[in-house]
Amino acid sequence: MNTSLYMIRHAVSPYVHGQERNRGLSEQGAADARRVKEILKNEEIAHFVSSPYARAIATMQPLAEEAGKEIILYEGLRERAFLNREYGDDELLAAIRRSFEDEGYKLEGGESNNEAEERAVPIIKRLLREYAGSKIAIGTHGNIMAIIMNYYDKSYGFDFLMSTTKPDIYKLEFAGKKLVRVQRLWGPESGTV
Template sequence: MSGGETRLYLLRHGETPFHDGNRYCGRTDVPLTEAGEAQARRLAGWAARAGLDAVYSSPLVRAVRTAEPAARAAGLRTHIDDRLIELDFGEAEGLTSRDMARRWPERRAAFERDPVANPLPGGEDPRAAITRAMAVVSDIAKRHRGETVLAVCHSTLLRLVTCALTGIDPADYRREFPVVHNVSGAELVHDDAHDMWRLVAFNPALGTVDHSEAGS
């Protein structure tokens, strides 16, 4: 890696039980499924040869269990950062999109039009989530200038921050990035000289990935 660029792999964790039915999973601390554990092992195989300099993770167990095998394979430790946690989905936690449309048809329709201006009932303001996620990404870019970093987090958070970093209106995150594959997400490069991010790839195939739906 040249000294002028910092590469960040901002990835989603492996499969969890909430993937069955594509249920919204925010702060519920669910484990990986057997398939998710296998995905984490495949990600570790990629990490062993990816030239990683640091590994970060959300504190939720599904992210940690995804990140730790990769960190071990790269000879690194996992840095847990609470700012990488998924959004709190409030009353929508554990529900499917269809469940929400039946329960709150107007609120769900407003969310689908603009999920930033119209967060789910009782849920975290996406603008607050963007602020905390942008702060950790900024810290990573400063600490690991010219290096390659893996950060394991969550579907909605990574889509919001990818939009914010690359000049896309975060209100369009569901339209711009409708699906986030497990153990995949956003490959981003920071131009250290000009303090600018660009998206290199979305949903890169880092080994064999599960093409499940986004879950939020």
């Protein structure tokens, strides 16, 4: 039996510099979190894990409550660290693009794709091993989600990241340790916009 990972990218969260851990959801983000619950409530998800960041937890909280399950937090699933100062949008986007081309590249005070992968992928491998054959929801962020998916399939890179939305849901099916199928459950092609 395959193992399914539901990567749930967090809903809209107003940006506040220096508040990465504690940023909650906007009003629209909270409404979208309830829509995430409606989309996934009949999937029979057995395990709920998340980044420790408030916006990731809040996006999957309605779903976990509906299932009567606790959300287990993993520090290693936090969003990729970018910087220790504010950068302009263009500068930051250029750096993110470059980091998918050169996985060792990072902004000063930030984290490379390789470094983020080295802390997050072992958690995914552990979940696949410990919960083999079951369904697992993962509260996540855009960059770290793309980095994890890129580890298993190199076609998930910068362009993929730029095509994702807040929130977003990708169902990854694994046969053992091998990724065999990816299905988007949120967005135009899924019928849930």
